[in-house]
Amino acid sequence: MAVKTEAAPYLEAFRPDASEPAWLADARRKALAAFGERGFPTRREEAWRFTSLRPLADKSFKPGRGKLELKSAALPNGVWFASMARTLAERPEIARRAINESDLAGGQPFASLNAALFGDGFVFALDEGVTLDDPMEIVHSAAEGSINLRNLIVLAPNSRATVVETYRGKGAYWTNTVTSVSVGASASLTHVKVQDEGSEAIHFGMVRATLAPLAAYRNFGLTLGANLSRQDVQVAHGDGSNADVSGAYLQRGDQDTTTAVVIDHAAPNATTHELFKGVLDDRAHGAFLGTIRVREGAQKTDAKQTSRALLLGDRASVDTKPELEILADDVKCAHGAAVGDLDPAMLFYLRARGIGENEARRMLIEAFVLDAIEAVEQPELRNHLASLVHDWLEAGR
Amino acid sequence: MTDTAQALVGDGYKYGFVTDIESDTAPPGLNEDTVRFVSAQKGEPEWLLEWRLGAYRRWQKMTEPKWANVQFPPIDYQAASYYSAPKQKAGPKSLDEVDPELLKTYAKLGIPLHERAALAGVAVDAVFDSVSVATTFKDKLGELGIIFCSFGEAVREHGELVKQYLGSVVPQGDNFYSALNSAVFSDGSFVYVPPGVRCPMELSTYFRINAAKTGQFERTLVIADKGAYVSYLEGCTAPQRDENQLHAAVVELIALDDAQIKYSTVQNWYPGDAEGKGGIYNFVTKRGACRGARSKISWTQVETGSAITWKYPGCLLEGDDSVGEFYSVAVTNNRQQADTGTKMIHLGRNTRSTIISKGISAGKGQNTYRGLVRVQPKAANARNYTQCDSLLIGDRCGAHTVPYIEVRNPSATVEHEATTSKISEDQMFYCRSRGLSQEDALGLIVNGFCKEVLKELPMEFAVEAQKLLSVSLEGSVG
Numbered sequence: 001m002a003v004k005t006e007a008a009p010y011l012e013a014f015r016p017d018a019s020e021p022a023w024l025a026d027a028r029r030k031a032l033a034a035f036g037e038r039g040f041p042t043r044r045e046e047a048w049r050f051t052s053l054r055p056l057a058d059k060s061f062k063p064g065r066g067k068l069e070l071k072s073a074a075l076p077n078g079v080w081f082a083s084m085a086r087t088l089a090e091r092p093e094i095a096r097r098a099i100n101e102s103d104l105a106g107g108q109p110f111a112s113l114n115a116a117l118f119g120d121g122f123v124f125a126l127d128e129g130v131t132l133d134d135p136m137e138i139v140h141s142a143a144e145g146s147i148n149l150r151n152l153i154v155l156a157p158n159s160r161a162t163v164v165e166t167y168r169g170k171g172a173y174w175t176n177t178v179t180s181v182s183v184g185a186s187a188s189l190t191h192v193k194v195q196d197e198g199s200e201a202i203h204f205g206m207v208r209a210t211l212a213p214l215a216a217y218r219n220f221g222l223t224l225g226a227n228l229s230r231q232d233v234q235v236a237h238g239d240g241s242n243a244d245v246s247g248a249y250l251q252r253g254d255q256d257t258t259t260a261v262v263i264d265h266a267a268p269n270a271t272t273h274e275l276f277k278g279v280l281d282d283r284a285h286g287a288f289l290g291t292i293r294v295r296e297g298a299q300k301t302d303a304k305q306t307s308r309a310l311l312l313g314d315r316a317s318v319d320t321k322p323e324l325e326i327l328a329d330d331v332k333c334a335h336g337a338a339v340g341d342l343d344p345a346m347l348f349y350l351r352a353r354g355i356g357e358n359e360a361r362r363m364l365i366e367a368f369v370l371d372a373i374e375a376v377e378q379p380e381l382r383n384h385l386a387s388l389v390h391d392w393l394e395a396g397r
Numbered sequence: 398m399t400d401t402a403q404a405l406v407g408d409g410y411k412y413g414f415v416t417d418i419e420s421d422t423a424p425p426g427l428n429e430d431t432v433r434f435v436s437a438q439k440g441e442p443e444w445l446l447e448w449r450l451g452a453y454r455r456w457q458k459m460t461e462p463k464w465a466n467v468q469f470p471p472i473d474y475q476a477a478s479y480y481s482a483p484k485q486k487a488g489p490k491s492l493d494e495v496d497p498e499l500l501k502t503y504a505k506l507g508i509p510l511h512e513r514a515a516l517a518g519v520a521v522d523a524v525f526d527s528v529s530v531a532t533t534f535k536d537k538l539g540e541l542g543i544i545f546c547s548f549g550e551a552v553r554e555h556g557e558l559v560k561q562y563l564g565s566v567v568p569q570g571d572n573f574y575s576a577l578n579s580a581v582f583s584d585g586s587f588v589y590v591p592p593g594v595r596c597p598m599e600l601s602t603y604f605r606i607n608a609a610k611t612g613q614f615e616r617t618l619v620i621a622d623k624g625a626y627v628s629y630l631e632g633c634t635a636p637q638r639d640e641n642q643l644h645a646a647v648v649e650l651i652a653l654d655d656a657q658i659k660y661s662t663v664q665n666w667y668p669g670d671a672e673g674k675g676g677i678y679n680f681v682t683k684r685g686a687c688r689g690a691r692s693k694i695s696w697t698q699v700e701t702g703s704a705i706t707w708k709y710p711g712c713l714l715e716g717d718d719s720v721g722e723f724y725s726v727a728v729t730n731n732r733q734q735a736d737t738g739t740k741m742i743h744l745g746r747n748t749r750s751t752i753i754s755k756g757i758s759a760g761k762g763q764n765t766y767r768g769l770v771r772v773q774p775k776a777a778n779a780r781n782y783t784q785c786d787s788l789l790i791g792d793r794c795g796a797h798t799v800p801y802i803e804v805r806n807p808s809a810t811v812e813h814e815a816t817t818s819k820i821s822e823d824q825m826f827y828c829r830s831r832g833l834s835q836e837d838a839l840g841l842i843v844n845g846f847c848k849e850v851l852k853e854l855p856m857e858f859a860v861e862a863q864k865l866l867s868v869s870l871e872g873s874v875g
Binding site: 046296297299309311312313314315316317318319320321322323324325326327328329330331332333334335336337338339340341 | 464774787789790791792793794795796797798799800801802803804805806807808809810811812813814815816817818819
C-alpha cells in the first residue's frame with residue numbers, strides 16, 4: 001500500500017507498546033495504515049477547502065509529550081475521572097469506547113493518526129443518576145513535538161455534569177485531540193473548551209458526540225490561540241435530544257482558524273441551536289463550516305444556526321459555508337450568516353456619550369462575543385470565558 | 398393521489414408533441430471532424446473554427462463535475478448527434494416563407510410569433526432545434542441600431558463584435574459543459590444595444606428541442622453598450638421522449654458603463670415521467686459581466702422543467718458601483734433534481750448584490766441551492782443580501798442549501814438567511830374552508846411563497862410562470 005510522503009515521518013514514529021491490550025494494538029495498526037494511505041487532506045476536499053495545512057506540512061513533528069492535569073472537587077461514588085493511560089490499565093472496558101470505526105476507516109485522517117499514536121488523554125465516566133455541580137477541569141500544556149490526546153466522556157442516563165478543557169503552551173508544537181462524547185438518556189452535559197495554545201502552535205480538535213433520547217448536550221468552544229487551528233464538532237441526535245453547539249473565535253496577526261460543525265438529525269423531535277461569533281484582526285483568517293443534516297423520518301426537527309464574523313483588519317478574511325441538507329418535510333430549519341464591520345450607528349451612539357473611538361469599538365466587540373457566551377448556563381464559567389475575551393481585547397491595545 | 402390529480406399529472410406536460418419535419422442531422426459522435434462539420438454547415442470564418450477546436454481540445458482533457466447534488470447514469474457523448482437543422486429552402490425572406498409546420502409548432506407553444514407578436518409587443522428570435530428560424534421586429538430594432546439576430550447571422554454580419562466578446566465572460570475552458578458548448582454550439586441569439594439606447598421592447602427567444610437524440614447547444618451573447626438598457630426573455634420547452642436529452646447552453650452578458658441587462662428565463666423542458674424516465678439534462682453556464690461603472694445585471698429564473706438542472710447564473714461585478722441581482726424559483730417534483738444557484742463575485746468598489754432564491758420540493762424531488770458570494774480585497778464597501786427559502790411538500794423530497802461566503806475585505810457587509818418549512822396545515826385549512834380545492838389552495842400558497850421572484854418577471858412571463866408552477870405541482874398533495 002502506498003504511503004503518502006507527509007505521513008511517512010509519523011508512520012516511522014510509531015512504536016507499538018507490548019504492554020497494551022491486543023484490541024488496542026490491532027486498532028492502532030489499522031488506524032495507522034488508514035492514515036498512511038490517506039495522508040493529509042487537501043484543499044480540494046470540501047471539508048478542508050478553507051483550511052491551509054501548509055504550516056503543518058512544512059514541519060514534521062517528532063512525538064512529544066505535554067503535561068495533563070485533571071482537577072475536580074471531591075467526587076462521590078459512581079464517577080470515574082482519570083487519565084487515559086490509567087483508564088487503559090485499570091478500566092479497559094471504559095477506555096475501549098474511545099475508539100470507533102471512523103478512526104479505522106481513514107475518512108478523518110487526523111483522527112486515524114490520533115488513534116494510532118495517542119499517548120494519553122482524559123476519561124470521565126458518570127454512572128446513572130449521578131449529578132455533579134462543580135466542573136471537571138482538564139488543563140493541558142505543551143512545549144514541543146506532536147501530541148495526540150484521546151479523550152472520552154460517558155454520561156449514563158439521568159446524570160449531569162460539566163467538563164472544561166483548557167489547552168495552552170509555549171513553543172512550536174502540534175496538539176491533536178479526539179474526544180468521544182456519549183450522553184445517555186435524559187442526561188445533561190455542558191462541555192467547554194478553551195483553546196489558548198501558544199502563538200507558534202498548531203491545534204486540531206475533534207469532538208464526536210452521540211446523544212441518547214432526551215439527552216441535552218451543550219458544547220462551547222473559545223478559540224484564542226495557535227497559529228493554525230481547527231475545531232470539528234460532530235453531533236448525532238437521539239429522539240427528542242437537544243444540542244447547543246456554540247463558540248467564539250478571536251484571532252489576530254497571521255492566525256488561521258477553522259470551525260466545522262456537523263449536526264446529524266437521524267431521529268425525530270430533536271432540536272439544535274448554534275451560534276458562532278468570529279473576530280478577525282490584522283491578517284487573520286477564519287472559516288466556519290456548519291452542516292445541519294435532517295434525514296428521512298427525522299420529523300419535528302427544529303434547528304437554527306447563526307454565524308457572524310467581524311472583520312477588523314484590512315487584510316483579515318473570512319469564509320463561511322452554512323449548509324442545510326433536509327430530507328424530511330415537517331421540520332423547521334434556518335440558518336443565518338453575516339460578515340461585516342461594527343455598526344456605525346452603534347459606534348456613534350457611544351461616541352455621542354463621550355466614549356473614545358477605541359474604547360467604544362472594544363466595548364462593541366466585547367458585547368458581540370459575549371452574545372455567544374450567553375449559551376453557557378453556569379455564571380462562574382461564563383464569567384471565566386468573558387474575562388478571557390476581555391484579556392484578549394486588552395492585549396490588542 | 399386522487400383520480401382528478403392523477404388525470405392532471407397524466408396531462409402534466411402539455412408541450413410533449415413532436416413536430417414531424419425533415420431535418421439535416423449530423424451523424425452521431427464527437428471528434429474534431431464533427432466540430433469542423435458543424436462549423437462548415439454554418440459557413441463560419443476560420444477564427445471561429447479555430448476557437449471551437451481550441452475548446453474541443455480543452456474539453457477532451459476535462460472531466461464532468463461531480464460536486465453537484467445530482468445523480469444520473471454516465472452520458473455517452475459519442476452517442477449524440479451534435480447538429481440538427483430543419484430542412485428548408487434557403488433564406489426565408491418573411492414569415493410567409495417559413496415552413497408552416499414550424500409555425501404550427503410555435504402556435505401550439507403559444508409563442509406570439511406572427512401578428513400576435515405585434516399585439517404582445519414581443520420580438521421573438523425562435524430557435525428550432527439548432528438554427529434560428531425567424532426573427533421578427535428586426536427592422537424596427539434596426540432603426541435604433543439594435544442588433545438582434547441569430548448567432549450564426551451575427552458571426553456573418555457582425556463578426557468583429559462577436560470576436561471581441563465571445564468567450565470573454567465564459568472562457569472556452571471554464572467548465573466541462575461550457576467547453577463542450579464552445580466546441581459544438583449550433584446557434585443561439587445575439588443582441589447588441591448601442592450606447593444610450595433603451596431597447597423599446599422585451600426581446601425574446603423561445604428554445605425548443607425537437608429532434609430525437611440531439612443535444613441542444615445554443616449560445617447567447619448580449620451586449621449592452623454604455624448607458625444602454627435591454628430586457629431579454631428566454632423560454633424553453635422540449636417534446637416528451639423516453640430517452641434523456643442533453644442541453645448545454647452558454648449565455649454571456651456584458652454590461653458597459655451605466656448599462657443595464659435584465660435576463661429572464663422560464664425553463665419548462667420536459668422533466669421526465671413520474672418514475673424519472675426521460676427528460677432533459679439542463680447543464681447550463683450563464684454569466685454576466687458588469688464591466689462598466691454603475692452597470693447592472695439582473696437574472697430572474699423560473700425553473701420548473703428538466704429531469705436535472707445544473708445552473709448557476711452569476712455576475713462578475715467588475716465596475717465600481719455595479720449591481721448584480723438573482724431571483725430564482727426552482728421546482729422539483731416526481732424525480733426531478735435541481736442543483737442551482739448563483740455566483741456573485743465582487744471585484745469593484747461599492748458593488749452590491751441581491752440574491753432571492755425560492756426552492757420548492759415535492760414528490761421525490763431533490764432541490765439544492767448552491768451559491769457563492771465572494772468579496773475580493775479591492776471591493777471596498779461591497780454589500781450582499783441573500784435569502785434562500787425552501788418549501789417542502791411531502792416527506793420523500795429533499796431541500797438543500799449550500800451557500801459559500803468568502804470575504805476578503807473588512808468594509809464588506811454580507812448577510813445570508815435561509816429557512817426551510819412545509820406548507821402549514823393552517824394555511825391549507827384556511828384556503829379549503831373558503832371553498833378552494835386542494836390543488837387551487839396549493840397553487841395559491843406556492844405563488845405567494847414565490848411572489849418576491851415572480852414580481853421581477855415581465856408581465857406576460859409572470860402569468861405563464863404562475864400557471865407553470867401550478868401545473869408542475871399538480872398531484873403533489875392529496
